[in-house]
Amino acid sequence: MVSEIPVKSREPDKTALQKRQLLEKGKSLVSQLCATIRTAQIYDRSNSVYVRQAESLLGLIQGLLEGTGEFLLKSKEGYLFLNDTRLRFSFDGYVAGKFIVEMFRKLQFECIFFSPPLIREELDEFVFILAHADAEGEDPFENLQKRVASSNIEHLRVEKFAPGSDLGDESEPEGQKKQAKKRFFKTLLVAQETMESAKSKRSINTVKSKRAIQFLIDQLIKDEGKLMSLTAIKSFDEYTFAHSVNVCILSVALGTRLGLSKGELSELGFAALFHDVGKVRLPIELLNKPGELTEEEWVEVKKHPIFGVKALLSRRSIDRFCTRAMVVSFEHHLKLDHTGYPETSAQRDLDLFSRIVTIVDVYDSMTSGRVYARTPLTPDEALRRMLQKQGKSFDAALLKVFINMLGIYPVGSVVILDTGEIGVVMEANPAELSCPEVAIIADRFGKREKVETVDLTKLDEKTGKHTRTILRTIDPHGYKLEVARYIY
Ligand SMILES: [Fe+2]
Ligand SMILES: [Fe+2]
The missing domain is CATH 1.10.3210.10 (Hypothetical protein af1432)
Incomplete structure (x- = not known):
């Protein structure tokens, strides 16, 4: 009845290798798409910064189309998928992933379908529609569809969130x-x-x-x-x-x-x-x-x-x-x-x-x-x-x-910060273990009207250093603190 962690073969087979390459391309697609939309929010279509960015995105998409034929980028329950493969982001791809998931959610669509032969003009039109779409309007998806339909876009289409999917506030x-x-x-x-x-x-x-x-x-x-x-x-x-x-x-x-x-x-x-x-x-x-x-x-x-x-x-x-x-x-x-x-x-x-x-x-x-x-x-x-x-x-x-x-400071740890404040660790930050999310429960004088949650990864704009760092943990019982109060 002894089970062991499965030992993986040292030689990855061909399909595993292809899957990994596809995954890497999917992650690049998300970061390039994010960068292109952001560039389009600042520059116009003829600007060289935009042109360079759009060309790089098009090259990536065309490479994917050659390998897979039509493919789709989907957002489900806060995660992104290339066809059926979930894209797992390391810390550096995380921001782009979050940006794309948020865009899908705000504009109320679930998938983008890419089909061959996609050309630059279509991609430009599509990117500019997304970059300047009105997420606050009455029916963002309807508006988006109308604009796509009235343009010359043939090889890109978006699909709405299915009823009952994760459009709600869970993100x-x-x-x-x-x-x-x-x-x-x-x-x-x-x-x-x-x-x-x-x-x-x-x-x-x-x-x-x-x-x-x-x-x-x-x-x-x-x-x-x-x-x-x-x-x-x-x-x-x-x-x-x-x-x-x-x-x-x-x-x-x-x-x-x-x-x-x-x-x-x-x-x-x-x-x-x-x-x-x-x-x-x-x-x-x-x-x-x-x-x-x-x-x-x-x-x-x-x-x-x-x-x-x-x-x-x-x-x-x-x-x-x-x-x-x-x-x-x-x-x-x-x-x-x-x-x-x-x-x-x-x-x-x-x-x-x-x-x-x-x-x-x-x-x-x-x-x-x-x-x-x-x-x-x-x-x-x-x-x-x-x-x-x-x-x-x-x-x-x-x-x-x-x-x-659990991290160096597990959730529930009570810590003293270099500002003299006292905080309770609310959530670990896997990318920077020494900088978790902390609820500030008392200022340097031991008082505080309202609990404020801060992210210790935040840097001071002027000095470039962390605005707050943890000095040490303390025993909450010595201070008669009820940690649970802050976690609820
Ligand atoms: Fe027991
Ligand atoms: Fe037990």
């Missing part, structure tokens, strides 16, 4: 935040319902949970940062459910970093959500007991991995989701060196999913102030302690990927 940061919250709380509810049924020894309804996990995975793909930031909220009454959802989100996010397939991510999400399902068979007073546990109480708590296996076994039909979840429930408190609990004489390697869930489980527990330490640790302190046990308790390679994913 706006606020819309995404709302969506992420909705998913988070829905999953919380499903986890609660499912575990309640395990408590009353009824069979666990896995259909609902699988669906909820699928939605979570979709949301994670759409905007990982927003969903991950919710895991920093630790102040739920029903700790076990919130902890389970957090472990699910962070495990799946870690799984995506390892290149797991969508199917594997669903199984991982399911196993992570139910890693502690056995706890519902323990008395609630024991789970919520403030202060240290007695030796007898620990004996009881240590039964939960086996209780979990039993709860999952009580299902009428056992599929591969349940089998994997049983393994994870059994193994999630076993350490890499086979210490931990339940005691086992087996010396085989722990399942990959168990190794993932163990890391995330300990991190969430440590930062919540339950089980491992009664006072919550700051995220960076928790990671520091975990690093000391790499190779013994935790898989060192997985731990490295996990730390990289």
